Amino acid sequence: MNCNECRYLMFDLIDEKLSGPVKREMEEHLEQCGACADRLVKMKNRHEEEKPTGLFWYLLAPSGGFKRFFFIGAIFTFILVLALISVQLKKPLFQIF
Ligand SMILES: [Zn+2]
Numbered sequence: 001m002n003c004n005e006c007r008y009l010m011f012d013l014i015d016e017k018l019s020g021p022v023k024r025e026m027e028e029h030l031e032q033c034g035a036c037a038d039r040l041v042k043m044k045n046r047h048e049e050e051k052p053t054g055l056f057w058y059l060l061a062p063s064g065g066f067k068r069f070f071f072i073g074a075i076f077t078f079i080l081v082l083a084l085i086s087v088q089l090k091k092p093l094f095q096i097f
Helices: 003-014 020-032 034-050 055-060 067-089
Strands: none
Touching: 003 020, 003 034, 020 034
């Protein structure tokens, strides 16, 4: 594993999303590479400090995963569609249902 791969996977390591072989490779790299180990410590500290509570913040919190971007995109699309329906029906949003 090289430094780029290691840095790319750090979010997943912090979130404990890594499985067996990848995690072991990463730990080996961190033992050999002071720069990445330092970076991981800093990221972990920031992660702890900035960890907000609640589902809303869990979904909006920055992370290595792209799922959240899709999730947020889906929410915005849903709201946009509701707004368009509202305009089409010439009714306020809350009267549709
Ligand atoms: Zn490294």
